[in-house]
Amino acid sequence: MNEKNKDVRVRFAPSPTGYLHIGSARTAFLNWLYVAKTGGKFILRIEDTDIARHQEETINLISESLKWLGLNWDEGPEASGEYGPYRQSLRTGIYRKYALRLIQEKKAYYCFCSPEKLKEKRENKIKEGKIYKYNRKCLELTPENIQDNIESGKPYAIRFLVPENKTINFKDTVYGDITVNTASIEDFIIIRSNGLPTYNYSVAIDDALMKITHVIRGEDHLSNTPKQILIYNAFNFNVPDFTHLPMILGQDGQKLSKRHGSISIEKYIEEGFVREAILNYLALLGWSYDEKTTIFSTSELIKKFELSSINKKPAKFDFNKLLWINGYYIRNMDNSRLKQLLAKQIRNYLASKNIIDLENGVKQLEQKIEKIIPLIKERIKTLKESINLISPFFIKISYSDESKTYFKNKKVNAPDILNRVYKALNEVSGKFHAKDIEKNLRLISERLNLSFRKIAEVIRIAIWNSAISPPLFETIEILGKELTLKRINEYIGIIS
C-alpha cells in the first residue's frame, strides 16, 4: 500500500455549502499526502447535488483555501482531466443513464410515493419506537401502472432494490473489518423526483467512473459505505479501498461546527497562522509517528505518514497546541520569508486603519522589519500578533491613561530618571548602537544605585507606551536617536 503506484487515484469531494473548515482540510490533506507518497493523482470533485444548500461562491472559497494550504489537484474543475466533468451538477445525464440501466436489470424501480406521506409514516413509526423501512409499495406496480403514472406527469423517484439478507463485507484501513447485513438497509432513493441523484448513489458512480482507487474521507461516511458497495456490485464496478478518518470534535466534545469559533481555513489565515503549522497539527490529530516527535515538515510527513497507523478515536481540536506549533514554525522560519509575511501583515494593517501619520518612513518598511525580526521572532505565536510589536516602530504612540499615571504611586522619580536617560542617549557617540546605548543607560543605574529593571521600566513606558516591549537597547537603536528622544520628551511633559 505504500510503494509507489502511479495508478493510485484519490479524490476530495466537498459539497459547496460553506467555506473549507478544519475537518475537511484534514481530509483533503491526507488525500493529498497519500498521492504525494505514492505518486498517483489527486482529484477535486464538487458534490453539488443539493440545490437547497448549494452556495455557488463557496466553490471558489474552498479552492482558494486548498491552494493556500498547497494542496493542488491534478484533475478538477479548474484543472480538467479525462474523467470530467468534475461537478456533479454537470453529470446528471450520466446518473440517469446508469439508473435506467438498473431499472432494466430489475435492480432499481420507480417510486411514486409522495415524500410528505413517507415522512409522516416514518415519524410515526419512530414515535412508537419501531423500526421504519420503506414497504416497497411501488415495487408491486405493473409496467402499465408505471407507464400511466409517467405519462400523466406524476413525479417519481428511483429507488435501489436492496438485495435481501445479504452480508456486506469490507475492510477499512482504519476501522478494520466491517460487516453489515442488508436487512438493516431500506430501498434507498438514488434519483430524486427533481432528477438529481442522492449522495450514496452519485458518489459511487463517480468514484467508479473516475477510477478512484482509494477513498479517504471522514468517519461520518463509514455507515454509508455498505450502500455504496451495493451500487458498485450492481454494476460490477471495482470496489476501491476505504479509509475512514476519525472525526474532529470541538473542545466541548461536540462535532465541529460554526459555534466553535474560527474553524474556517480562511479565518486561520486571517489570524496569522502559517500553512506548515496547520498541516502539521492536522496530521497529528489521530496519528503519531513515535513517542516523541511532534514537529513534522510537510516533506517529512510525505515520508512518514501512514494511513494504517491512524487511530480510531475521535479527536478534540486543541487550539492551544496549534498556537504552539504555529509559534514554533515562526521561530524557526528563515528571516527572508518571515520578512515578506510580516511586511504584508503590516501593510494590510496600516491600510485597514487608514494610517498615514507615520513617525518613520514606511518606504523602508522591509529594511526596518528585517532589523526588527530578531527582536520579535521568539515573541509571537501568530503573524497577527506581530502588529503590536512592530507598529510602534512606525506609528506615533498615544499614551494610554494607564501609562500617564503609571508612576503616580511608585517610589521611582520618573521625570528625573528620564532626564538622565535623555542626556545619556544624547551623548551616545558615533553610530547609535545598542551596545553603546546599553553602556550609557546602565551607568545611570549605577549612579542612582537603582536596579536597572526599574530604569528600564520607566524607559519602556516612555518610548513604548507599555511596560512590555521588545529588548530595550535594540528597540531604541531601531527607533533611532531622534524619535526616542522625542518620545521621552513628550512623556516627561505628560508626567511633570
Next chain:
RNA sequence: GGCGCAUUCGUCUAGUGGCCCAGGACAUGGCCCUCUCACGGCUAAAACAGGGGUUCAAGUCCCCUAUGCGCUACCA
C-alpha cells in the same frame, strides 16, 4: 428504536500479554536564565470509564454495563 464505531493525564497521544507503581507533547504550577515579555533549561501535579472473566502475568485478549459519536432523509 435499529445498525455501526469508539473509550489511557484537562487535550493530542505512546503502549499490540511481562521492559508500565504507564512514556512524550500542549496547557497548568514552581525554579533557573533575564532590562520587561517571550524563548530556552530544569522540575511538579495529572490518566488505563466501571464490573466480570481468560492467564503464572492484562492498559494490552473475551464478555457485560455505562458513556460518547456516526448513520438510519427525495443532506452530503
